[in-house]
Amino acid sequence: MYFLRPILQDDTDIPFQKSSATSEDLADLEDEQFQVARIVHLAVHDDPNQYFEMLELFKDQFYAGGEHRMKYTLPALIFCYIKLVRYIKQCHEHSQEPESNVVTDDIDAAPLVSSKKRFYKGQIHVSYTKIFQILKGAAEKLVKIHPQSALRLNLAIVNSISEVDDHKEVKHIQKHVCLVITHA
Numbered sequence: 001m002y003f004l005r006p007i008l009q010d011d012t013d014i015p016f017q018k019s020s021a022t023s024e025d026l027a028d029l030e031d032e033q034f035q036v037a038r039i040v041h042l043a044v045h046d047d048p049n050q051y052f053e054m055l056e057l058f059k060d061q062f063y064a065g066g067e068h069r070m071k072y073t074l075p076a077l078i079f080c081y082i083k084l085v086r087y088i089k090q091c092h093e094h095s096q097e098p099e100s101n102v103v104t105d106d107i108d109a110a111p112l113v114s115s116k117k118r119f120y121k122g123q124i125h126v127s128y129t130k131i132f133q134i135l136k137g138a139a140e141k142l143v144k145i146h147p148q149s150a151l152r153l154n155l156a157i158v159n160s161i162s163e164v165d166d167h168k169e170v171k172h173i174q175k176h177v178c179l180v181i182t183h184a
Contacts (some may be wrong), residue, residue: 033072040076046118048088052126055080059134063141071146074138078153081135082160085128087119089164094119128164132157 040058045051055077062073135157142150 033069037073037076040080048124067145074142091119
């Protein structure tokens with residue numbers, strides 16, 4: 001990820017931070033950051049623990065990137081965390097099935113590239129609570145930068161919580177996210 005650092009972080013010499021920034025400079029920044037946001041969707045792993053660690057690396061880089069860049073990169077990161085949550089749920093659901101029944105054609109939730117996937121059978125160390133706390137923090141950062149996107153993403157987070165939280169493990173986070181939505 002070090003080779004991407006120049007396009008991941010704000011710098012004092014970058015034109016969009018100066019009053020002399022042209023619309024062309026801003027358009028270049030926007031296009032560049034949309035391309036950066038696509039990269040996070042390419043980083044996938046069958047092991048939810050490894051996938052989580054990869055997303056954490058992206059999160060650290062995107063947070064360090066500065067506010068001008070976060071409005072483009074954080075939405076992609078948030079949706080990848082939501083994809084991870086859905087994949088973890090599927091892994092839990094399929095953990096008791098025999099190996100022959102693990103392959104499916106459902107591609108919506110798994111981070112795998114192929115249309116047929118195998119669900120991780122090992123120990124999953126990352127919890128829903130931890131992921132949703134990260135999502136809450138990212139959404140809160142985005143509220144200050146781009147409230148319209150934050151509203152849309154908060155709704156996606158609440159929907160994700162309702163999909164996976166059968167035991168009301170993260171109900172308190174859902175209430176907080178709903179409060180953020182009302183203030184956005």
